[in-house]
Amino acid sequence: MADPPAGRRKLFGTDGVRGKANVDLTPVVAFDLARAAGEGGDGPVLIGRDTRRSGPMLASALHAGFNAVGIDTVDVGIIPVGAVSRLTRDIGARFGVMVSASHNPAPDNGIKFFGPDGAKLSDGREAEIEDRYHRGEPWKSPEGALVGIQSVMGDAVDRYVSFVASGVSYALRGMDFVLDCANGAAFAAAPALFERLGATVEVCNADPDGVNINEGCGATHPEYLGARVSGRAGFAFDGDADRLIAVDEDGAEVDGDVIMAILAKHLLDAGRLKPKLVVTTVMSNLGFRKAMTDLGVEVHETKVGDRYVLEAMRETRAVLGGEQSGHVVLEDRATGDGLRTAVRLAEVMAATGRELRELRSVMVRYPQVLRNVRVADKDLLADAGAVWAAVREAEARLGGDGRILVRASGTEPLVRVMVEAPSPAAASRAADAIVAAVEAALA
Numbered sequence: 001m002a003d004p005p006a007g008r009r010k011l012f013g014t015d016g017v018r019g020k021a022n023v024d025l026t027p028v029v030a031f032d033l034a035r036a037a038g039e040g041g042d043g044p045v046l047i048g049r050d051t052r053r054s055g056p057m058l059a060s061a062l063h064a065g066f067n068a069v070g071i072d073t074v075d076v077g078i079i080p081v082g083a084v085s086r087l088t089r090d091i092g093a094r095f096g097v098m099v100s101a102s103h104n105p106a107p108d109n110g111i112k113f114f115g116p117d118g119a120k121l122s123d124g125r126e127a128e129i130e131d132r133y134h135r136g137e138p139w140k141s142p143e144g145a146l147v148g149i150q151s152v153m154g155d156a157v158d159r160y161v162s163f164v165a166s167g168v169s170y171a172l173r174g175m176d177f178v179l180d181c182a183n184g185a186a187f188a189a190a191p192a193l194f195e196r197l198g199a200t201v202e203v204c205n206a207d208p209d210g211v212n213i214n215e216g217c218g219a220t221h222p223e224y225l226g227a228r229v230s231g232r233a234g235f236a237f238d239g240d241a242d243r244l245i246a247v248d249e250d251g252a253e254v255d256g257d258v259i260m261a262i263l264a265k266h267l268l269d270a271g272r273l274k275p276k277l278v279v280t281t282v283m284s285n286l287g288f289r290k291a292m293t294d295l296g297v298e299v300h301e302t303k304v305g306d307r308y309v310l311e312a313m314r315e316t317r318a319v320l321g322g323e324q325s326g327h328v329v330l331e332d333r334a335t336g337d338g339l340r341t342a343v344r345l346a347e348v349m350a351a352t353g354r355e356l357r358e359l360r361s362v363m364v365r366y367p368q369v370l371r372n373v374r375v376a377d378k379d380l381l382a383d384a385g386a387v388w389a390a391v392r393e394a395e396a397r398l399g400g401d402g403r404i405l406v407r408a409s410g411t412e413p414l415v416r417v418m419v420e421a422p423s424p425a426a427a428s429r430a431a432d433a434i435v436a437a438v439e440a441a442l443a
Contacts, residue, residue, distance in 0.1 A: 418431075
């Protein structure tokens, strides 16, 4: 999306509207954003949220904004973002809206919009909403029976759990898992889902108090789960449960790349990876790419962001894609859903009779070094000849056994340097040389 005109605050980023709740993202912003999105169409609009203390405040403002321009809304309460996507499709809603800042700390919050197909809105559609928001008055102001009304879907969690459970082909009876719900949106749905499927579960961090979401737990802190699995596999979700990071029986992290590699091999063996490709971002580990090459599976690469993975999956008709961070998109090509991904991973374990620590051997992760270099003007990177000379020299030293990615941050005055190599020492040496070149040329 292009930068907004001077004086206008840009609202939408790569994952909706996000900011400090009641500071950057206020009820007034939410109210007007809902009016801008709702004007000129019909409803209903389905609205869910995670467990943040600011969630009810912002959700109420969204309901009021949509109602103010004549749009009926449906409140689904605290629920995973995958459920918002699914239920939006099920009831034929015009939009689904999730109030969440995902893996961010509790003081932050955000607003994500989903279209009738359950997928995040395109950049173009977000730009239209943002433009209407900034134009402001006059707003459509219906009266009487034309004012929108709010209703409650009291069985939303059960509907979602039933949907996910209905797609499971292998019973999980006799299997034992540990679930880390991050004190977030999965705190009720995740235990209910695995228990319905017959698994035995130990549940951690399912006591949200409005301020403990993601705090030292969940997908951003897999070490918490790793210390507790005691010979069981574990699944860690983030605040809105669109991400999954697993932990194997030895307590080792199984990130999005490894999860995709396991699922890709299983689908391939079953004759269901059609076409034979997986969509990933530029951040996926070199070990993942080599594993897919060994399997004869094409890797289609996009820029960072699960929305771009989704767009590429729809273009290529891929049935699997995702990010190293744990966003995995399945064959419905809608959005990342950590609970569905966890169930799919458990199904592979059930179908093969293999533990997660065995399944993960499908790929060997290359050591990765990531450095962020603060610069005066990140837009000068493209023409910084000395930097790219340093990159070429480092690539030559690594030969075919490494990968280097240098890119400007999309949101901060940073240049990000990522190096993967067969050893941590080799990766660090290459990264050090490139960082020095970036600092000399741009800092």
